[in-house]
Amino acid sequence: MDFKFSEEQEKFRQGVRDFLEEELRQGLWEPSCDAWIMGHDPEFTKRVAEKGWIGLTWPKEHGGQGRSFVDRLILTEEMLRYGAPAACHWFADRQIGGAIVHYGTDEQKKELLPLILRGEAYVGLGMSEPDAGSDLASLKTRATEDGDYFIIDGQKTWTSGGSHMNWIYLVARTDPDAPKHRGISEFFFETSLPGVTVQHIVDITGGVHFNEVFFDSVRVPKKCLIGEKNRGFYQVLNQLDYERSGMERLMANYPLFEALIQYTKETKRNGKPLSDEPIIRSKLAQLKIELEIGRLHMYRVAAVMDEGRAPNWESSMSKAYGTAFEQRLASSAIEILGLYGQLSPGSKWVPMRGMAYHSYLSSKGYSLQAGSSEVLKNILALRKLELPTQ
Numbered sequence: 001m002d003f004k005f006s007e008e009q010e011k012f013r014q015g016v017r018d019f020l021e022e023e024l025r026q027g028l029w030e031p032s033c034d035a036w037i038m039g040h041d042p043e044f045t046k047r048v049a050e051k052g053w054i055g056l057t058w059p060k061e062h063g064g065q066g067r068s069f070v071d072r073l074i075l076t077e078e079m080l081r082y083g084a085p086a087a088c089h090w091f092a093d094r095q096i097g098g099a100i101v102h103y104g105t106d107e108q109k110k111e112l113l114p115l116i117l118r119g120e121a122y123v124g125l126g127m128s129e130p131d132a133g134s135d136l137a138s139l140k141t142r143a144t145e146d147g148d149y150f151i152i153d154g155q156k157t158w159t160s161g162g163s164h165m166n167w168i169y170l171v172a173r174t175d176p177d178a179p180k181h182r183g184i185s186e187f188f189f190e191t192s193l194p195g196v197t198v199q200h201i202v203d204i205t206g207g208v209h210f211n212e213v214f215f216d217s218v219r220v221p222k223k224c225l226i227g228e229k230n231r232g233f234y235q236v237l238n239q240l241d242y243e244r245s246g247m248e249r250l251m252a253n254y255p256l257f258e259a260l261i262q263y264t265k266e267t268k269r270n271g272k273p274l275s276d277e278p279i280i281r282s283k284l285a286q287l288k289i290e291l292e293i294g295r296l297h298m299y300r301v302a303a304v305m306d307e308g309r310a311p312n313w314e315s316s317m318s319k320a321y322g323t324a325f326e327q328r329l330a331s332s333a334i335e336i337l338g339l340y341g342q343l344s345p346g347s348k349w350v351p352m353r354g355m356a357y358h359s360y361l362s363s364k365g366y367s368l369q370a371g372s373s374e375v376l377k378n379i380l381a382l383r384k385l386e387l388p389t390q
């Protein structure tokens with residue numbers, strides 16, 4: 001077992017860092033927590049696309065670079081370390097492009113992949129519904145065949161993609177008479193189609209990164225069906241493994257961690273820097289231990305993907321671990337800041353641009369999004385520990 005990165009990988013990481021450092025030097029954006037899902041910046045996405053950093057792992061014949069998932073993880077780790085505003089292309093790059101490479105027709109690959117590679121598809125993930133979250137197979141949104149079209153009726157909720165979303169990856173029921181897992185299909189289409197209404201949801205931090213999306217007799221051409229009709233649920237299961245595999249479940253609040261270390265060095269309480277306090281030193285050291293363990297989990301998942309296997313229990317384990325770490329990081333930051341931790345980003349006294357406040361409030365949702373920790377532990381119990389099904 002070799003835990004080292006290759007020379008080429010180290011060079012690639014440095015290249016990503018140089019690019020991001022230069023962006024910061026030019027003052028193009030500020031590092032922020034959760035920027036992978038909340039930092040919608042089309043211009044940044046365009047610059048990333050120009051570097052060829054979207055579709056890194058796709059085959060070369062589809063415009064990708066045929067690089068490894070470990071290479072891609074290096075890229076995303078650095079994007080998260082710097083808190084770069086990558087939300088416009090994140091979902092398309094992470095899972096939708098890959099799904100089209102895997103399940104799409106030649107025509108879809110020719111039409112849709114270049115759009116993603118250019119960083120022009122700001123994709124929302126239309127899975128959850130008001131009565132279908134963990135149990136996605138009970139979704140009710142219907143897609144009914146009508147000549148060359150499917151007519152879509154229903155509602156999605158918590159559709160990340162913010163106010164920039166212009167495409168949606170939708171899961172809908174195409175056979176209401178089949179057993180619930182077997183009558184579902186996937187679609188990919190523009191949200192500008194008549195009958196689609198996107199309503200932004202303001203979250204607990206005051207940010208807008210997810211939406212409610214309503215479909216009222218939306219006529220979607222049949223060419224928008226991705227993969228096999230009625231096999232969508234099984235396709236989604238595979239995509240979810242990829243959704244759970246990324247470094248964002250561990251590093252999305254790295255800018256807070258770094259700022260917190262700096263803060264404890266610079267801030268004095270009772271005439272002494274906070275970093276002199278044994279309990280604070282111990283807390284920060286503990287977080288560092290956990291962060292490094294988390295990185296190993298994440299790189300293991302990428303290595304599994306490079307072996308050509310779908311990371312199933314591995315990505316469940318790393319996601320459950322990563323979000324628990326992020327919750328502990330947010331709680332530790334609030335404890336260390338004391339009453340200052342309760343100040344919102346708008347306050348002139350708020351430390352660290354309000355990152356602790358943001359992360360603490362957001363962290364409640366981390367163990368829900370992309371599969372709740374309870375559900376992920378069930379997967380682990382079943383697939384790795386081989387406990388009997390309930």
Ligand SMILES: Cc1cc2nc3c(=O)[nH]c(=O)nc-3n(C[C@H](O)[C@H](O)[C@H](O)COP(=O)(O)OP(=O)(O)OC[C@H]3O[C@@H](n4cnc5c(N)ncnc54)[C@H](O)[C@@H]3O)c2cc1C
Pocket residue numbers: 124125126127128129130132133134135157158159160161210365366368369370371372373374375378
């Ligand atoms: C920040 C954020 C972003 C999101 N983005 C998207 C998005 O882009 N697209 C999208 O489609 N959805 C998105 N979601 C929704 C997310 O996928 C759902 O919240 C998640 O699947 C859980 O579903 P639910 O909220 O309906 O909760 P429920 O499924 O109702 O679960 C409620 C509670 O019951 C527990 N539970 C449920 N089933 C089991 C079980 N079998 N065993 C043990 N415990 C169980 C859960 O762990 C949870 O604690 C997002 C959510 C968040 C918080």
